[in-house]
Amino acid sequence: MAKIKKPNKAGGMHSVNSAFKQVLQSKRVKSNIKNLLKVNKDGGFDCPGCAWGDSEEGFVHFCENGAKAIAWESTERKLTNAFFQQHTVSKLKKQSDYWLEYQGRLSQPMRYNAKTDKYEPTSWDGAITLIKNHLIAVESPDQVEFYTSGRASNEASYLYQLFGRVFGTNNFPDCSNMCHEASGVALKESIGVGKGTVVLDDFYKADAIFVFGQNPGTNHPRMMSALRKAAKGGCKIVSINNLKEIALQKFASPQQPLELLTGKSTSISQLYLTPKLGTDFALIRGIAKTIIDKFPNAIDKSFIEAHTIAFENYVKAVKQTEWSQIEEQTGVSKARIAEAAEIFAHSEKVISTWAMGITQHKHSVATIKELSNLHLMMGQIGKEGAGLSPVRGHSNVQGNRTMGINEKPSLSFLNKLSAQFDIPMPQKMGHNVQSALTALYEKRSSILICLGGNLAAAAPDTQYTAEAMSQAKLNVQISTKLNRSHLMVSKDALILPCLGRTEIDIQGSGPQQITVEDTFSMVHASAGTSAPPSEYCLSETDIIARIANAVLKECADQSLKKIDWLALRDDYSLIRNLIANSIDGFVDFNQKLKQKHGFHLANSAANRQWNTQSGKATFSACDIPSSLYSEQTDNLIAAYTAKKEQVFTLQSLRSHDQYNTTIYGMDDRYRGIKNQRKVLFINENDAKKMHLQEGQRVEIESIWEGNTTRKINDFKLVFYDIPRGNVAAYYPETNPLVPINSVGDHSYTPTSKSIPVVIRASLNTKIIDIITN
Ligand SMILES: Nc1nc2c(c(=O)[nH]1)N[C@H]1C(S)=C(S)[C@@H](COP(=O)(O)OP(=O)(O)OC[C@H]3O[C@@H](n4cnc5c(=O)[nH]c(N)nc54)[C@H](O)[C@@H]3O)O[C@H]1N2
Ligand SMILES: Nc1nc2c(c(=O)[nH]1)N[C@H]1C(S)=C(S)[C@@H](COP(=O)(O)OP(=O)(O)OC[C@H]3O[C@@H](n4cnc5c(=O)[nH]c(N)nc54)[C@H](O)[C@@H]3O)O[C@H]1N2
Ligand SMILES: [Mo]
Numbered sequence: 001m002a003k004i005k006k007p008n009k010a011g012g013m014h015s016v017n018s019a020f021k022q023v024l025q026s027k028r029v030k031s032n033i034k035n036l037l038k039v040n041k042d043g044g045f046d047c048p049g050c051a052w053g054d055s056e057e058g059f060v061h062f063c064e065n066g067a068k069a070i071a072w073e074s075t076e077r078k079l080t081n082a083f084f085q086q087h088t089v090s091k092l093k094k095q096s097d098y099w100l101e102y103q104g105r106l107s108q109p110m111r112y113n114a115k116t117d118k119y120e121p122t123s124w125d126g127a128i129t130l131i132k133n134h135l136i137a138v139e140s141p142d143q144v145e146f147y148t149s150g151r152a153s154n155e156a157s158y159l160y161q162l163f164g165r166v167f168g169t170n171n172f173p174d175c176s177n178m179c180h181e182a183s184g185v186a187l188k189e190s191i192g193v194g195k196g197t198v199v200l201d202d203f204y205k206a207d208a209i210f211v212f213g214q215n216p217g218t219n220h221p222r223m224m225s226a227l228r229k230a231a232k233g234g235c236k237i238v239s240i241n242n243l244k245e246i247a248l249q250k251f252a253s254p255q256q257p258l259e260l261l262t263g264k265s266t267s268i269s270q271l272y273l274t275p276k277l278g279t280d281f282a283l284i285r286g287i288a289k290t291i292i293d294k295f296p297n298a299i300d301k302s303f304i305e306a307h308t309i310a311f312e313n314y315v316k317a318v319k320q321t322e323w324s325q326i327e328e329q330t331g332v333s334k335a336r337i338a339e340a341a342e343i344f345a346h347s348e349k350v351i352s353t354w355a356m357g358i359t360q361h362k363h364s365v366a367t368i369k370e371l372s373n374l375h376l377m378m379g380q381i382g383k384e385g386a387g388l389s390p391v392r393g394h395s396n397v398q399g400n401r402t403m404g405i406n407e408k409p410s411l412s413f414l415n416k417l418s419a420q421f422d423i424p425m426p427q428k429m430g431h432n433v434q435s436a437l438t439a440l441y442e443k444r445s446s447i448l449i450c451l452g453g454n455l456a457a458a459a460p461d462t463q464y465t466a467e468a469m470s471q472a473k474l475n476v477q478i479s480t481k482l483n484r485s486h487l488m489v490s491k492d493a494l495i496l497p498c499l500g501r502t503e504i505d506i507q508g509s510g511p512q513q514i515t516v517e518d519t520f521s522m523v524h525a526s527a528g529t530s531a532p533p534s535e536y537c538l539s540e541t542d543i544i545a546r547i548a549n550a551v552l553k554e555c556a557d558q559s560l561k562k563i564d565w566l567a568l569r570d571d572y573s574l575i576r577n578l579i580a581n582s583i584d585g586f587v588d589f590n591q592k593l594k595q596k597h598g599f600h601l602a603n604s605a606a607n608r609q610w611n612t613q614s615g616k617a618t619f620s621a622c623d624i625p626s627s628l629y630s631e632q633t634d635n636l637i638a639a640y641t642a643k644k645e646q647v648f649t650l651q652s653l654r655s656h657d658q659y660n661t662t663i664y665g666m667d668d669r670y671r672g673i674k675n676q677r678k679v680l681f682i683n684e685n686d687a688k689k690m691h692l693q694e695g696q697r698v699e700i701e702s703i704w705e706g707n708t709t710r711k712i713n714d715f716k717l718v719f720y721d722i723p724r725g726n727v728a729a730y731y732p733e734t735n736p737l738v739p740i741n742s743v744g745d746h747s748y749t750p751t752s753k754s755i756p757v758v759i760r761a762s763l764n765t766k767i768i769d770i771i772t773n
Contacts, residue, residue, distance in 0.1 A: 003694075004672035004718060009265040010217040010247030011064075011224065014669065015254040019067035022664060027076035031530055035070055035502055036062050038529050042596055046526035048073060048151055048501040049659070051392035051519040052222045053200040054597065063221035064254065065656075068664050072481075073500040074530050077104025079482055081121050084110055088117040093487050097457055097732065098663035101481045106497035107534035112475075112489045119486075119495060124538065124546070127494050132550040134447055134474040134492065141168030142428070143445045145436040148174040148405045149453025150394025151501065153514035154523070155575045156540035157396075157403040158582075159568065160451055163548035165404075165414075166423055166560055170430030171445070172407050175453055176397055177433040178460075179356070182364035182747035183390035184401070190372040190618050192611030193604050195398065197387035198351055199520045204229060205385030208236045208347035210340075211269075212280055212371070213357015213753075217247020217670055218656045220355075220391055224251050228266045236343050239269040241357060242277050242651060243681075243728065244721050246670045271339055275330040276723045277649045278628040278754040280358055281367040282329040283337060285624055288318050288374050289326070290334075290341035298345035300379025307608060307617050308376050314619035321624055329624070331723050344378065349385030355393070357651075360753040362628060365746045369620040376617050382608035392519040393660075395501070399517035402583060402601070407432050413582075420581050423559055433459055434748050437740060441468035449476040449547075451540060452498075456484040457661035460738035460750035461710070478543055483661065497537045503528035505539045508570030512539070515576070515593065517601065523586075524598025545569035628754045636703050637756055646690055647703065648682075648727045651753040652734035661732050668730075673718070680759070681720035681728040690759070694719045697762040700729070702737040702755050710737050713762055727759070 007014070023032045038044030039062045040054045049066035062070070083103060089112070092100065109127045110119035122130075138144060146164045148157060161172060176184070184194030191197070203209065203226040216223040228251050231237055239248040249272065252265035259265060275283045291298060292315060304311050323334050330337075344350055352371055358364060372388060380386040392398050404413060407430035414425040431439055437459060439445035448455075448469060459465040469475060469488035477486050478496045486495050499505055505512045505528060513527040538546075549565040568575050573590050580589040585601040592599040604610070610617045627634050628649060637647050654660070655668035655677060666675045673679055680698060692698065699713040715729060722728060731752065742751045 006246060006672040007670060009250035009252050010670050011254050012252035012263065012265065013260055015064035016260070018669070019064045022068045022071040026071040026074060028074055032071050032074055035074060035530060036067055039066065039070065043527070045501050045528050046395060046516045046524065048395050050220045050222070051395050051398060052220045053518040053520040053522055055200060055222075055225070065218065065221055065659070069659055070502055072659070072662065072664060074502045075104055078107045078533055079103050079105065080107060084119040089119070089487050089489060090117055096663070097484060097661055100483055101662055103482055105533040106479060106482060106495055108497060108536040110495040112493035114491060122494070124536070127496060128546050128550045130492060130494065131474065131476060131547050132554065135167065135551045136554050138447065141426070142171060144169060144447040144449065145171050145173060145431060145440065145445050147436070147448065147450040147453065147455055148172065148400055149451065150175050150397025150400055152400060152451050152540055153396060153516060153526070154399045154403050154579065155514050155572045156451065156544060157400045157405050158575055158579050159541055159544045159548070159565070161404040162417070162563070163544060165417065165425045166421070166548075166552065166563065168426050170407055170409060170426050170428060171436060172405050173431050173433040173436035174400060174405050175394060175458065176401060177748060178458060178750055178752070179393050179397065180359055180390050181749045182359040182744055183354070183368055185747050186365045186368035187372065187388065187390070189612065190369050190376070190620060191381065191388070191605040192609070192617070195521055195603060196389040196519060197381055197603055197606040198389045199522070199600065200226065202351060202385050202387065204233065206230060206235050206349045206351045207385070208238065208343050208350045210238045210240065210344070210350065210352040211248060212240045212352060212354040214241070214353060214355035214391060215245045215247070215654070216391070217245055217251065219393070219654060223391065225253055225255060227251070227268050228253055231266055231268050236270045236347065237268050238271045238273070238340050238343055240273045240275060240280065240283060242274060242723065242726060244272060244274060248272065271343065273332050273336055273340060274723055275332050277651050277726045278361040278363065279330040281363055281370050282326045282624045283332060284367070284370045284374055285318060285321050286323070286326040286330070286334070286337035287341040287344055288377060289321060289323070290338045291345050291377070292318055294338070295341070295345035299377055303379030304377065307610065308619060309614050309616045310619040310621065311377070313621040314373055314377070317621040317623060325624065344374070349383070350375070350378065350380045351385070351387055351389055353389040353391050355391050357753060359747070360744070360749055360751060362630070362744055362751050362754065363625045364744045364749065366620070366622045366625065369622070373619050376619060382606055387606065389519070396516040398519060398521070399515070399523070402517055403579070404583070416582055420578070421562060423562065432748050434740060434743055434750070437465055437468045440472055443471060446473045448472040448474070450485060451478050451544070454483040454485045454661040456488050457732040457735065460735055460742070460752065461740040462736040464740045478540060481662070496543055497534070498543060499528065499532050499537050499539045501526060501528060502530050503532045504530065507539070507542065507572070512572045514572065521601040521603055522598055523601060525593045541572060541575070542569050629756060632705055633703065633756060636705060640703060640758055645758045646686070648686070648725055648757050648759060650700065650734065650737065650755040650757045651726070651728045652731040652738070652755070653728055655730050658730070676716070677730050677733060678715050679718045679729065680715040681718050681722050683722050683724045683726070684719040686724055687717055687719065692717055692759070692761060698759050699762050700737060700757050700759055702739065702757050704739040704742060710739065712736050727757070
């Protein structure tokens with residue numbers, strides 16, 4: 001049995017090779033190399049990869065995985081009518097996510113015909129009329145779900161939410177609900193703003209950077225350049241991650257010729273802690289406890305006095321927390337936690353970053369509040385080189401939210417919109433992803449419109465989600481590529497092909513630019529440079545405007561006809577003028593865009609202004625949760641344990657060759673996995689205790705109340721450096737295991753990083769060489 005071999009560093013020449021492999025496969029080599037030189041530069045387009053900010057440095061401004069995202073979008077392959085004639089939807093359902101997207105760009109509007117079970121071509125007018133007929137026939141606007149994925153531009157998002165609200169609903173489930181929702185909820189309560197407080201430059205000024213639950217080597221490779229530069233400058237980097245991710249240990253910058261040619265790399269983390277899944281709250285509490293006990297002079301008393309409330313309660317809660325509980329939960333010793341505390345206490349400027357390892361648990365909101373507590377106690381917020389930095393996923397997910405894609409908009413935002421357009425806005429809270437799917441499942445909602453994304457594969461409880469989506473009387477998918485969400489159909493459905501970020505967008509007034517906001521609240525313009533795949537691909541903004549125009553024209557209520565949607569479509573700067581009037585920070589929007597690299601949206605907490613109820617930053621004083629799960633789940637787990645079944649906590653995570661549900665390839669280079677995705681990472685000692693061998697196939701079953709069995713099969717065991725009792729496997733293959741109602745407290749985010757499971761040898765078990773197959 002060959003053992004997996006992990007590389008000893010991330011980045012380097014392998015990254016360059018891997019990026020160019022994808023460029024070659026796109027069959028548009030020349031134009032994609034041209035594309036890569038324009039990415040993230042003024043006059044070029046924003047990388048559709050992640051939400052990390054742009055830096056001035058280097059000749060090229062893209063990373064390996066950004067290059068993959070661009071080449072994947074900008075492919076020569078196209079899906080035509082002939083393809084859809086060959087394949088029924090039932091047949092397509094049997095194909096993998098990789099195969100579906102690999103077929104190429106969608107190039108004409110298609111309508112599902114339930115009789116033939118095939119998609120057939122339709123005209124744009126025909127498609128818009130079908131949507132109009134469905135929308136004007138609903139009993140209540142709240143029966144329509146308007147989903148958004150985080151690539152949509154600010155202009156498209158603003159128009160989409162405006163249309164949805166004028167139509168009469170706040171049903172805006174979006175990918176944020178499955179992603180950083182907990183960060184928004186927690187930060188809003190504790191510091192008064194649901195966004196990060198730092199800018200990219202702060203990373204170069206920090207003395208210490210704590211990276212919690214995040215794998216930037218794969219998911220934010222441009223962050224690695226910042227961490228590398230920081231580490232080289234003497235900044236202490238502390239990684240807190242369930243797994244020892246290679247990039248957080250050693251990284252060679254593909255942008256630095258010297259590291260590329262000499263094979264040298266930079267050491268990133270000074271300290272690397274590997275707590276058990278979902279126990280970061282306890283770990284952060286341990287850091288705070290050490291500081292209170294050992295380094296009390298480092299506490300920023302004047303900051304606490306001037307800017308915060310409820311510190312005493314917090315100290316009480318910290319003092320009451322027992323070390324035994326912290327050590328037992330995290331699996332990390334008091335001494336190791338003290339090392340982290342010492343770095344925190346003795347650094348003048350500290351940044352903490354985090355991503356999905358922190359946000360996709362039951363207790364995520366409380367965990368992020370605890371991290372905020374630590375920064376408040378140390379005055380590590382609202383000053384240069386310090387602060388809180390949730391690192392967003394999709395390239396414009398933060399912008400979507402700023403534009404009003406939010407199922408629970410503030411009253412002040414709704415009032416502003418009402419006043420601006422002289423149209424009443426709906427006040428009732430709308431649906432998030434979980435409640436939208438439940439409403440579709442229970443037939444309380446009947447129409448689903450998706451502005452991008454792949455809800456069918458991204459959402460939890462795959463079978464439930466499939467049934468929910470398939471029951472829609474109309475399923476509309478505005479997309480660039482074919483995916484599973486197009487196949488969840490039984491009645492009417494439409495595939496509406498749209499332009500991607502890399503493509504030229506020409507409207508009535510000429511070529512258009514769009515805008516996006518990165519994870520540091522920088523807003524800037526983006527304009528594609530490639531020719532669209534087909535004359536029938538419309539911009540997202542155009543599609544939304546056409547729908548809004550058609551639907552609202554038919555309304556009996558004259559007041560709803562005031563907005564000239566098609567004029568807005570013809571000239572996006574008119575949409576930006578509307579945004580300037582509705583949304584704080586966008587005054588003179590069109591003017592400000594002319595500034596090099598765009599402009600920064602003011603962040604109140606970064607300026608030490610606290611828009612909380614009390615007007616001060618607020619300490620929370622929760623006890624550390626006694627379990628990752630609810631009492632009910634704990635009881636079920638106890639019943640399994642009584643039957644001598646070993647229960648594990650499973651996290652679902654991304655491989656190096658994927659962008660969410662888009663699978664570019666079958667390797668996960670940094671974890672030593674080749675040509676496969678159905679693997680389960682497990683601690684060797686756990687496996688041996690269960691008499692399971694490496695390469696053996698297993699089934700994984702999740703533990704949840706009710707009669708539904710959630711099980712996936714044929715996953716190959718890979719022995720890995722992972723805490724005992726924890727296992728890991730890729731998303732979206734693991735989504736069938738996440739129950740629809742297993743969500744984070746107050747965030748409603750699926751608990752994709754802590755799923756209680758049991759593992760059993762698959763029947764007819766075969767041991768497979770994990771390297772070759
Ligand atoms: N190439 C590429 N780039 C992407 C994406 C992509 O799929 N591919 N997706 C984009 C999106 S939408 C997002 S949200 C981001 C996601 O970016 P990440 O959050 O980095 O994505 P995940 O792969 O889910 O990684 C979670 C990390 O957290 C660790 N972890 C899991 N649970 C815990 C825990 O309980 N505690 C701690 N301390 N660590 C834990 C895992 O070991 C893993 O390293 O990336 C964005 N960028
Ligand atoms: N188990 C588990 N589940 C998870 C996660 C996890 O870690 N574990 N992560 C969650 C997270 S963080 C997120 S953000 C969600 C992601 O959920 P989504 O954002 O819904 O999913 P994506 O895979 O990013 O969407 C890919 C599709 O978007 C379309 N697309 C690509 N570019 C464009 C464009 O420019 N415009 C339009 N209109 N369409 C485009 C393509 O058709 C492509 O097939 O998944 C969540 N689900
Ligand atoms: Mo995300």
